[in-house]
Amino acid sequence: MIDLHNHLLPGLDDGPADTAGSLEMARAAVAAGITTMACTPHVAAKYPNRASTIHPAVAALRRDLDVAQIALEIVAGAEISTDVIDALDDEELRLLSLNGSGWLLVEAPFAGWPLRLPKLVSELEIRGFRVVIAHPERAEAIQHNPDRLRDLVGRGALVQSNGSSFLGDHGRRVTQTAQLLLGNGLIHVLASDAHSATWRPPGVGDAKVVAARALGVWPEDLDWMVNEGPRLILDGGVVRPPRLVPPSGGAVPRPAARVERDRRPAGPRA
Numbered sequence: 477m478i479d480l481h482n483h484l485l486p487g488l489d490d491g492p493a494d495t496a497g498s499l500e501m502a503r504a505a506v507a508a509g510i511t512t513m514a515c516t517p518h519v520a521a522k523y524p525n526r527a528s529t530i531h532p533a534v535a536a537l538r539r540d541l542d543v544a545q546i547a548l549e550i551v552a553g554a555e556i557s558t559d560v561i562d563a564l565d566d567e568e569l570r571l572l573s574l575n576g577s578g579w580l581l582v583e584a585p586f587a588g589w590p591l592r593l594p595k596l597v598s599e600l601e602i603r604g605f606r607v608v609i610a611h612p613e614r615a616e617a618i619q620h621n622p623d624r625l626r627d628l629v630g631r632g633a634l635v636q637s638n639g640s641s642f643l644g645d646h647g648r649r650v651t652q653t654a655q656l657l658l659g660n661g662l663i664h665v666l667a668s669d670a671h672s673a674t675w676r677p678p679g680v681g682d683a684k685v686v687a688a689r690a691l692g693v694w695p696e697d698l699d700w701m702v703n704e705g706p707r708l709i710l711d712g713g714v715v716r717p718p719r720l721v722p723p724s725g726g727a728v729p730r731p732a733a734r735v736e737r738d739r740r741p742a743g744p745r746a
């Protein structure tokens with residue numbers, strides 16, 4: 477399996493602080509069946525990473541993985557905040573795209589929703605880039621109005637959901653939103669968004685099984701989201717997500733309109 481979104485690189489953001497933590501995380505990923513990870517540190521006001529910090533970190537970790545004999549392919553990428561994306565020129569964006577493919581992983585903000593996001597997707601396409609929206613199920617605006625995503629997907633964006641959202645790690649509201657989006661064909665990739673070997677750990681296999689159960693399909697029916705789909709994205713190929721048709725013939729029950737708020741005290745974490 478391929479993990480398209482994680483914070484594996486050491487010392488760049490809220491991922492592992494040092495190489496030992498990254499190697500521990502890499503071992504956990506391999507044990508969970510991951511063969512390739514696109515390293516996607518935050519590129520945001522709080523974590524002002526650029527290709528100049530990310531690419532050397534990938535090269536160094538690749539050597540460390542080799543020495544430690546951990547069979548994990550890693551490629552460069554970034555999780556780009558909408559707050560800083562305007563400041564990045566084409567050359568920088570190309571270097572920050574997933575494996576240099578031109579696909580940009582753009583973080584969905586937890587609070588608020590940039591109304592210019594659809595226009596941004598179109599403008600980036602004109603500049604030669606395409607967009608994967610990261611974990612929108614965690615965005616309050618999408619929880620209130622999931623249809624906001626349709627405009628982005630209609631403009632060619634893909635949607636990546638966190639496996640942890642299906643496993644209930646972010647509360648019931650996030651899980652219900654993820655299930656709703658999946659049932660309406662608005663999720664194309666499952667990834668871990670892992671930050672350590674234990675905090676939202678690497679691996680998406682369990683989430684795939686739980687997500688498939690919620691949708692009423694077999695886990696293998698979601699393989700595209702963790703194998704072929706991410707591979708096509710990393711290779712810059714033509715990406716045509718398959719249409720998932722649950723046994724019910726396509727009718728996926730909507731969760732009740734009124735959903736309980738996540739009562740857990742912890743606020744959203746990046």
Ligand SMILES: [Fe+2]
Pocket residue numbers: 481482483555669746
């Ligand atoms: Fe992330």
